[in-house]
Amino acid sequence: MEESSDDSLVERISEKVIVLIGPTAVGKTKLSIELAKKLNAEIISGDSMQIYKEMDIGTAKITKAEMEGIPHHLIDIKEPTESYSVADFQVDVRRTIKDIHNRGKVAMIVGGTGLYIQSVIYDYHFTDQASDPDYRVNLEKLIEEEGIEPSFRKLQVIDPESADRIHPNNIRRVIRALEIHHTTGKTMTQYLNEQEKTLIYDVAIIGLTMEREELYNRINQRVDLMVEEGLLDEVERLYNKGIRDCQSIQAIGYKEVYDYLEGNVSLNQAIEILKQNSRRYAKRQLTWFRNKMNVTWFDVTNKPFSNTLDEILKYVAGKL
Incomplete structure (x- = not known):
């Protein structure tokens, strides 16, 4: 975001x-x-x-x-x-x-x-307060090596509402949703709802x-x-x-x-x-x-x- x-x-x-x-x-x-x-x-x-x-x-x-x-x-x-x-x-x-x-x-x-x-x-x-640059860089490398599918499947498990809104090939938004969960312990959906x-x-x-x-x-x-x-x-x-x-x-x-x-x-x-x-x-x-x-x-x-x-x-x- x-x-x-x-x-x-x-x-x-x-x-x-x-x-x-x-x-x-x-x-x-x-x-x-x-x-x-x-x-x-x-x-x-x-x-x-x-x-x-x-x-x-x-x-x-x-x-x-x-x-x-x-x-x-x-x-x-x-x-x-x-x-x-x-x-x-x-x-x-x-x-x-x-x-x-x-x-x-x-x-x-x-x-x-x-x-x-x-x-x-x-x-x-919509801010970058819930951020972890190291996690984001590592995830970008992982996606570059393995493709987006494993990361998107992970998002589907932890935050199905966000996965339903985000296209699997929108790498930036997939990473951001996973980063919010990693940093706050909350899904992007919860983060917005709260x-x-x-x-x-x-x-x-x-x-x-x-x-x-x-x-x-x-x-x-x-x-x-x-x-x-x-x-x-x-x-x-x-x-x-x-x-x-x-x-x-x-x-x-x-x-x-x-x-x-x-x-x-x-x-x-x-x-x-x-x-x-x-x-x-x-x-x-x-x-x-x-x-x-x-x-x-x-x-x-x-x-x-x-x-x-x-x-x-x-x-x-x-x-x-």
């Missing part, structure tokens, strides 16, 4: 920030546009994969037409071959919030990547939810629509460019199609696995948000869109 060089970004500040979260396919995009119109807001993507160029359909990236003129930030800022960490995201988003606020607008973070959003609005510090959860913004955290059966149906329908819109062609273009073993390709919607392109599964199997992985991801998202963040939830099951919009506008007016 990198250290933030701009100390002013982690000082207590008074900018108003709206956070709109929820599981995949629950309807965040449409609602965010209408809220932004009403609240004079600009939108910051809170999705760890929408930062990548050329990855539009599989990440359900908002289109220019759907934006309806609302400025969006942190979309298409990295090549698919580049790595991007939660610490990078924290710095970039806090800088963007300050810029939006300086222009007299309200910043709205919209997305479903829990840890990334949490790192921005709470006083999280930090003080102090909000550094005047924030309203809005969560959208719906009955599980309806949500899963929407997820399945979304996957079918992605396939109709050209998901296979999008992924195949990346595959044909020789893009392999990158953080970006671990995204749901890409790793499953890669398995198909490599002949490991049939197309129908890949699509069904994609649906299953998307449903499981939605469940993990809801668990994270409910356990880690102070969210005000709005159930949108069978509710008219206008009613939800009015309820949330009233909530925001009272909160901010």
Whole structure:
């Protein structure tokens, strides 16, 4: 994890920030546009994969037409071959919030990547305090001699949550996670969770939810629509460019199609696995948000869109 060089970004500040979260396919995009119109807001993507160029359909990236003129930030800022960490995201988003606020607008973070959003609005510090340079050098030598696999398997055992987030070939992050455990006796996950959860913004955290059966149906329908819109062609273009073993390709919607392109599964199997992985991801998202963040939830099951919009506008007016 990198250290933030701009100390002013982690000082207590008074900018108003709206956070709109929820599981995949629950309807965040449409609602965010209408809220932004009403609240004079600009939108910051809170999705760890929408930062990548050329990855539009599989990440359900908002289109220019759907934006309806609302400025969006942190979309298409990295090549698919580049790595991007939660610490990078924290710095970039806090800088963007300050810029939006300086222009007299309200910043709205919209997305479903829990840890990334949490790192921005709470006083999280990504520092090198838990460090052991000798251990790090020895681990680098070991990886150079034996490859990354043994070290990554070790991380999977001691900190499965971090191993789930970190790509096996992201050597720097694997080493950092192991170094934290070696130095503190705690996993990176514990290290982050034990930090003080102090909000550094005047924030309203809005969560959208719906009955599980309806949500899963929407997820399945979304996957079918992605396939109709050209998901296979999008992924195949990346595959044909020789893009392999990158953080970006671990995204749901890409790793499953890669398995198909490599002949490991049939197309129908890949699509069904994609649906299953998307449903499981939605469940993990809801668990994270409910356990880690102070969210005000709005159930949108069978509710008219206008009613939800009015309820949330009233909530925001009272909160901010």
